Amino acid sequence: MDATQVVDYGMLALIPPILAIGLAVWTKNIIVSLFVSIIVSTTILNGWNPVIGFTSMIKDYMFVSLEESMNTQALFMMVIIGGLWHCLHNREVPWHLPIWLQRKLIHVQNVNPVFG
Numbered sequence: 600m601d602a603t604q605v606v607d608y609g610m611l612a613l614i615p616p617i618l619a620i621g622l623a624v625w626t627k628n629i630i631v632s633l634f635v636s637i638i639v640s641t642t643i644l645n646g647w648n649p650v651i652g653f654t655s656m657i658k659d660y661m662f663v664s665l666e667e668s669m670n671t672q673a674l675f676m677m678v679i680i681g682g683l684w685h686c687l688h689n690r691e692v693p694w695h696l697p698i699w700l701q702r703k704l705i706h707v708q709n710v711n712p713v714f715g
Contacts, residue, residue, distance in 0.1 A: 614640075615636045615643070620632075637660075641660070
């Protein structure tokens with residue numbers, strides 16, 4: 600398809616948002632629902648070819664959006680906050696970390712630097 604050619608998708612444009620909303624309600628997992636909806640929309644845009652649609656999604660949309668520093672910073676912050684949330688959500692991690700650090704510090708204090 601030529602880049603200057605305008606295509607009217609009509610009712611096909613409603614499939615990805617309806618699919619995203621339906622999957623989010625049914626599975627109660629928003630991330631998976633949005634991911635499937637994006638795959639379906641890029642498949643529609645690329646002539647119903649799922650392989651080209653998936654590669655186009657990664658090449659033309661995901662990597663291009665990471666070129667901007669603001670998007671990269673936001674992604675980095677989401678990973679950091681998600682990791683901290685996981686540590687706090689898992690009730691054993693906050694309690695075992697000080698104990699592990701204490702054992703390491705005691706081990707370091709007991710090591711003689713001359714005789715190892």
